[in-house]
Amino acid sequence: MPQHVVIAGGGFGGYYTARTLERILPAEVPVTLVSDVNYMLYTPLLPGAAAGTLEPRHVVVPLRERLKHTELRLGWVTGGDPSRRALRVELAAGESVDFDYDQLVVALGSVSRAAPIPGLGDHAIGFKTISEAISLRNRLVRHLEAAEATDDVDLRRQYLNFVFVGGGYAGLEGAAELYDFATDVLIHYPRCRQTGMRWVLVDAAPRIMPEIQPELAGFTLRLLRRRGLEVMLETQVTRVTDAAVELSTGETIPCRTVCWTAGVKASPVAERLGLPLDRGRIVCDETMRVSGYENVWALGDIAAIPDPARPGEACPPTAQHAIRQGKLMAHNVAAALGHRPEIQPFRFKTLGAFADLGRQNAVANLMGARVRGFPAWAIARFYHLAWIPGFKSKVRLIADWTMDFWFPRDVAELGQLGHPPRLAEHVVPSQLRQHESGGAAVADSSAA
Ligand SMILES: Cc1cc2nc3c(=O)[nH]c(=O)nc-3n(C[C@H](O)[C@H](O)[C@H](O)COP(=O)(O)OP(=O)(O)OC[C@H]3O[C@@H](n4cnc5c(N)ncnc54)[C@H](O)[C@@H]3O)c2cc1C
Structure with a gap:
């Protein structure tokens, strides 16, 4: 058998x-x-x-x-x-x-790996699955829209502040890419531009990216700070609510988007x-x-x-x-099962690590060699192109990257995709029902 x-x-x-x-x-x-x-x-x-x-x-x-x-x-x-x-x-x-x-x-x-921080599990979002990644983008656009719509400046600030927790490569790449996206599309939101956004990356450790050499980590830190992203080291999140994040420094950041990327x-x-x-x-x-x-x-x-x-x-x-x-x-x-001569030990030694920081910039530790800037970014892109399985996937990647190079980014928020309203909603939408009963009117579709 x-x-x-x-x-x-x-x-x-x-x-x-x-x-x-x-x-x-x-x-x-x-x-x-x-x-x-x-x-x-x-x-x-x-x-x-x-x-x-x-x-x-x-x-x-x-x-x-x-x-x-x-x-x-x-x-x-x-x-x-x-x-x-x-x-x-x-x-x-x-x-x-x-x-x-x-x-x-x-x-x-x-x-x-979520830490036992009050409110974190209920109000923060992870960055590990495709649904979390897409939901983050939708939430970002939705919050820009909400901030643009409101006349209340304090409320607008809550929507325009974004906190990322975790300074590993996943958190850094996610924060850098989303930050670039937000700064690119801000041109469409005049009131938001006037109030200004705040992007904060928090890490409990004294340095970011333990996977790469300290010099490269230092370069990354300077680059992100120059772009306008605040990086707070040796700082912990102590509490999260639906409208704020409290830090171990005593600061409270009014904020409605917290992304947790601090480990798995x-x-x-x-x-x-x-x-x-x-x-x-x-x-x-x-x-x-x-x-x-x-x-x-x-x-x-x-x-x-x-x-x-x-x-x-x-x-x-x-x-x-x-x-x-x-x-x-x-x-x-x-x-x-007897179809190969012998069982062998795992001998692979890591080739290094890299982090794509967006805007044609990256840092890479390649078998001990330090590479940064455009060469590191080009290596990262070729690496992914080589490793993503299937010819179709490779062509699609090239097409997407080419489109991104030539055209501005799209701000349509399609959080409702895959979550159609029930048929009953067509008869009396929930927003109207809530309005009639005096409740809050706007549902956050991006949370889906
Ligand atoms: C944002 C991000 C960026 C990253 N970037 C890099 C990088 O640049 N380079 C790098 O080397 N690594 C990177 N990693 C790490 C890398 O993704 C993981 O190390 C890798 O996916 C581990 O492979 P795996 O097969 O163990 O797990 P996975 O690839 O996560 O696969 C596990 C699979 O099991 C399925 N599954 C889980 N539970 C169940 C269940 N109970 N029943 C049935 N199915 C289940 C899941 O849906 C999934 O398909 C990154 C990770 C993240 C989150």
Whole structure:
């Protein structure tokens, strides 16, 4: 009987495992990929999607188009029992089923690591999923519109202040791209221009971007500050409300947009899989095999795999690691099934990191070499072009970047997309009902 391989999660790690397995396993070995969405999100391009430079559909890779022999089952992994070789899945159609496997690969990624700060969970937005990125852009445009519409200057200020928390590359790129977008479109909002916007990036650490050398981090800091973005280091958010952010410095910033990008943690589903954990991540040996299990493997952000570059530490949660782990994972699983000569350890050492700061500027640490400005920006663009899977995706990226170069950005706010009103709303819209009963009239559609 051909053995059944089940992959949980269709992001970088899961996709590259499945794609490589398709190339090296005989077609009769069944491979099933379980994911809650039918695409892989190319996260490094998320800031571009948030700023409207890239179409949302152009930063995702449809799994059904890219995977020819893998069976894709849409569902949410809820738990597992390795002693029974079973993975519990809530399928998209609603039923709860157990998937039996001979080899299991866990690639469920990570979630935003929200700190226990009063009000944060209710009023802040993360920057990890495509819905969060698009919602941020819609909220930004909606808030510019609200600020332009009101005659109350204090209220206008709340709408025109934006706070980002977290000075890693994801937060910095997101803040820089959205800030550029906002300053570009401000020309359409005369009252907002008069009041002025305030963009603040807060980080508890004494420096930004621990992934790059201090000199490059210093360059980034100066560049952002020169552009007008305030960066507050060694500062913590202590409280968030719907209209303000309180800081450890004692300052209260009137503000209706708080974006939390201060780190990630392994998916909480890891706790329900019956596997050994180290600070939430699944403990693996250097071959990515889960400690104590012959037929269970893990990779990517959810796995603690020894980092060949830093003895005693686990690999950092990056796409460049998840991609390489995915490719090797396929070879190791194939070896465990007898289709490859031997199981091998993960030997990849990080190539470095870069942050695209917008306006044809970036910083990069490339194997120890420091690159900044336009060359770093060009390298970053070529890198993403090379790595985003599929010819169609590459052409779409080039088209979007070209359009962005020649044409101004678009300020249409389409937060209602995908959230049509119920038919009953056509008869008496909720705004009219609220108006008649004396309630607030304007609903924030961007919050959807
Ligand atoms: C804004 C941003 C920018 C980034 N930029 C870079 C960069 O420039 N370079 C870099 O190297 N890294 C970057 N990263 C980090 C990179 O995205 C992650 O390290 C990488 O995605 C990890 O791959 P993964 O396969 O472990 O997880 P993911 O790619 O997150 O994949 C996990 C998959 O599992 C699915 N899933 C989750 N839970 C369940 C469940 N219970 N049931 C079913 N399916 C589930 C998810 O929908 C997803 O498809 C960035 C991250 C962010 C947020």
